[in-house]
Amino acid sequence: MSTPAPKLTVATAWLDGCSGCHMSFLDLDERLMTLVEQVEIVYSPLVDAKTLPAQVDVGILEGSISSEDDLEKARLFRERCAVLISLGDCAVTGNVPAMRNHFKLSEVLDRAYRENVTLQPQIPTRAVPALLTPVKPVHGVVAVDVFIPGCPPSAETIWSILSDVIAGRVPDVSAVTRFGA
Amino acid sequence: MPRPTPQSTVRVVTLRIDDRDLSAREDETLIEVCREHQIPIPSLCQLDGLSVWGGCRLCMVEIAGQGRLVAACSTRVAEGMVVQTDTERLRHYRRTIVELLFAERNHVCAVCVSNGHCELQTLAQRCGVDHVRLPYRQVPYPVDSSHEMFRLDHNRCILCTRCVRVCDEIEGAHTWDIMGRGSDCRVITDLARPWGESDTCTRCGKCVQVCPTGALVKQGTSAGEMVKDQHFLPILARRRQAR
Ligand code: SF4
Numbered sequence: 001m002s003t004p005a006p007k008l009t010v011a012t013a014w015l016d017g018c019s020g021c022h023m024s025f026l027d028l029d030e031r032l033m034t035l036v037e038q039v040e041i042v043y044s045p046l047v048d049a050k051t052l053p054a055q056v057d058v059g060i061l062e063g064s065i066s067s068e069d070d071l072e073k074a075r076l077f078r079e080r081c082a083v084l085i086s087l088g089d090c091a092v093t094g095n096v097p098a099m100r101n102h103f104k105l106s107e108v109l110d111r112a113y114r115e116n117v118t119l120q121p122q123i124p125t126r127a128v129p130a131l132l133t134p135v136k137p138v139h140g141v142v143a144v145d146v147f148i149p150g151c152p153p154s155a156e157t158i159w160s161i162l163s164d165v166i167a168g169r170v171p172d173v174s175a176v177t178r179f180g181a
Numbered sequence: 182m183p184r185p186t187p188q189s190t191v192r193v194v195t196l197r198i199d200d201r202d203l204s205a206r207e208d209e210t211l212i213e214v215c216r217e218h219q220i221p222i223p224s225l226c227q228l229d230g231l232s233v234w235g236g237c238r239l240c241m242v243e244i245a246g247q248g249r250l251v252a253a254c255s256t257r258v259a260e261g262m263v264v265q266t267d268t269e270r271l272r273h274y275r276r277t278i279v280e281l282l283f284a285e286r287n288h289v290c291a292v293c294v295s296n297g298h299c300e301l302q303t304l305a306q307r308c309g310v311d312h313v314r315l316p317y318r319q320v321p322y323p324v325d326s327s328h329e330m331f332r333l334d335h336n337r338c339i340l341c342t343r344c345v346r347v348c349d350e351i352e353g354a355h356t357w358d359i360m361g362r363g364s365d366c367r368v369i370t371d372l373a374r375p376w377g378e379s380d381t382c383t384r385c386g387k388c389v390q391v392c393p394t395g396a397l398v399k400q401g402t403s404a405g406e407m408v409k410d411q412h413f414l415p416i417l418a419r420r421r422q423a424r
Pocket residue numbers: 016017018019020021062063087088089090091095096150151152153291
């Protein structure tokens with residue numbers, strides 16, 4: 001029996017985004033079966049693994065850099081992933097999460113945790129990562145190799161670009177997606 | 182530059198654009214000749230029917246024997262001219278210009294009223310801008326919602342002056358002007374008073390229709406709903422000229 005070719009390893013993480021990009025990834029539907037024949041998802045909100053392996057072939061980040069935890073994850077992904085992909089407008093431009101950059105952080109927290117709350121208004125401090133200002137796109141803190149704009153990028157877009165990356169081709173991103181797509 | 186007026190004795194010149202031999206009337210600009218021959222040139226401030234502004238610099242082309250780039254919308258054809266419209270150098274500059282526009286003010290396409298119908302957004306895609314390499318400035322600009330029919334969002338304005346020109350040259354109201362320099366530069370109505378208080382605005386909506394971005398929109402539109410219609414412009418411009 002011949003041993004199958006080793007699969008590419010893929011890791012994904014969800015930073016400051018709405019998870020829409022991961023949902024769009026799931027919209028690959030039956031193509032997910034084709035995908036798992038070629039790649040192994042070693043770390044992701046979609047699988048059980050709790051730690052990022054020391055070496056990963058392809059890393060995919062959804063969401064912007066808005067907290068210390070986002071920053072730490074982005075740095076770890078950069079360190080351990082051969083190819084790093086920014087998935088979705090939040091990762092690529094800062095998008096909606098970055099709209100808070102026009103306000104003082106204290107005003108934003110007040111708005112979310114005091115003004116609109118009737119029961120025990122309080123600003124959480126324990127067990128949550130501190131927020132950063134300003135919110136930045138992923139490539140504002142680490143080098144990124146492939147950008148997939150879109151809010152969220154469609155399953156077709158993700159499929160087409162991921163297929164290119166897996167095959168070692170340079171994807172023509174603007175042929176399939178744009179900001180706000 | 183004044184709009185070329187049709188003459189009966191215009192001469193024809195021959196020139197080369199992207200290795201194609203073409204002929205053109207001597208009073209035509211490079212961008213007009215390129216459009217006639219389906220040679221794509223990116224542009225933002227240029228609009229058929231309005232005077233030439235030459236401000237956005239997206240239409241830059243290379244002319245053999247000239248070190249500096251020229252704007253195709255404000256350069257007349259000449260006999261024997263050899264023009265390149267799509268070189269590596271031009272693509273690099275165009276991409277950078279588009280990135281600067283995105284970095285300067287605040288564009289959040291996903292929630293913008295013009296999402297999917299925006300010339301800046303389309304141009305970014307055409308120029309291969311899949312991310313902005315420069316840091317975003319992150320400076321908020323005001324929104325003027327005082328007009329009962331229209332809204333002005335300076336965060337999306339690229340200062341192309343199409344609104345200024347259409348209001349002055351076609352509608353004849355001259356409500357718009359430009360005020361300030363550098364990052365303070367912005368379009369104003371009347372003497373920088375709220376648009377809703379303007380004595381000159383006729384509410385024709387022409388500025389809204391020609392604005393290439395989500396800076397000028399109809400009141401009551403939400404994300405992706407603002408679709409613009411510019412068909413009126415060449416027709417009105419021709420009628421104005423005929424007078
Ligand atoms: S790009 Fe859109 S869908 Fe994806 S995380 Fe951001 S807001 Fe959500």
